[in-house]
Amino acid sequence: MKTIIKSLIIAGLATATYAKTPASATAENLINAQRVSNINVANISPSDNIWKNAKSVSVIFYPQTTIKLNDAKANATNKDNKAITAQVSAVYNNSAVAFKISWSDPTQSVQSGNVSDVYPDGFAMQMPVSFSDPKKLPYIGMGSEGRLVLVHLTKATSVHYEPNGNGDVEHQISPHNKNAFGADLKNYNDKVNKLGKNAYTRSFISEGFRSMTELKDGSDKFGMKMTYDAKSKRWTGVVAKQLRDGAADLSKYGALPVSFAIWDGDKYNRGGVKSLSTWLAVKLQGKAGGDALVKELTAKPQGDxxxxxxxxxxxxxxxxxxxxxxxxxxxxxxxxxxxxxxxxxxxxxxxxxxxxxxxxxxxxxxxxxxxxxxxxxxxxxxxxxxxxxxxxxxxxxxxxxxxxxxxxxxxxxx
Ligand code: HEC
The missing domain is CATH 1.10.760 (Cytochrome Bc1 Complex; Chain D, domain 2)
Structure with a gap:
């Protein structure tokens, strides 16, 4: 898992369809976050009432092509990737901010157990740990030296067991490699289900590639969830975070920069093979400040x-x-x-x-x-x-x- 995470920021697509004109007039890189009363940060859900009046905007995600991956299959599969459109909405209150993001994915990819050649669908959100100059935001590929980001990530996984410091490594073994049958195998699987988690959700402080530190001390207060609707073939992900926690203090700003990433497991997306939004401005409606950030992130380029x-x-x-x-x-x-x-x-x-x-x-x-x-x-x-x-x-x-x-x-x- 660690190596997978460490290579998250790296991009991987050799080529992509090339467009001479700007992509879409609907994406303004601006999300208006509506004020709501209560955000259940730890157990945030797409079905929460808070989303009822939140307006969604279209956000475009581009294949990150920074480097070529050392994986011929992944490179070939992602060769002609187009940009994808997701619907994003946001809500906030005095202590927290939350996002709902929904995107089309014809194939639901869930990673099960310890299978390592199946890649899961997933999404991530990043925000700077702090920022003062809207012209000097962190590098979009998960931060840069001196410009740190907080990354929250979740992937679609079935129940899996993870090391928890109690020395129990036995239940991390794939049942296929387990020399157990009948009742023994059932007992084994029951124990894994009891100890296991059914979502792979993590957060990191990152200063860029190869400098990600997983936050395990609980100082970061956030919650994430993703659900698949088989009928519309869409994922809906939600992520909520406290504006002020042990990892960052974003409570003083009237607008926040945020960026999202989406992985498509069926296309061998993992590590850095992903689609990425630019920095988006999230205006906290009714809260003063942040005008310079909104202006900067929504400005059209001026040159010829x-x-x-x-x-x-x-x-x-x-x-x-x-x-x-x-x-x-x-x-x-x-x-x-x-x-x-x-x-x-x-x-x-x-x-x-x-x-x-x-x-x-x-x-x-x-x-x-x-x-x-x-x-x-x-x-x-x-x-x-x-x-x-x-x-x-x-x-x-x-x-x-x-x-x-x-x-x-x-x-x-x-
Ligand atoms: C001698 C080789 C070289 C030349 C010439 C060069 N670059 Fe670069 N460029 C690099 C390298 C290496 C990096 C990665 C290190 C860094 O971030 O500075 C980079 C990084 C960049 C980045 C950041 C890319 C990213 O993924 O975030 C941009 C943008 C860029 N260059 C634009 C330009 C432009 C525009 C020119 C011409 C005016 C140019 N470069 C000329 C070598 C070069």
Missing amino acids: VKAGQAQVEAMCASCHTLSPTKQAASPFMAPNLNNIGGYSTNAYLAESIKDPNAVVVAGYNRNAHKGFAWYNVDAKTGKRTSTMPAMMSDDKSINDAVAYLKTLKAEVAK
């Missing part, structure tokens, strides 16, 4: 797409792949930008060009891909510096490049 394209193709394509049909650079050179416009903010893109060290994307395992380090590490301070040179400094060029990069994203599935 054509001029930006000419510059980016000339200056950046030796390292970055910009289109699934034109693989210019080696996939190991630098992050694949095929969907960068779908899951990145304008400010992040501008910062990436002007100041590559502000957020350093970790990328591949440096030991496995020695010739392609995306960053160097200062031996004394441990600080990472990007191997990407600062490319542009004038605002016009940067704005144009950002406007072009924002067009790099897969088409939305119908």
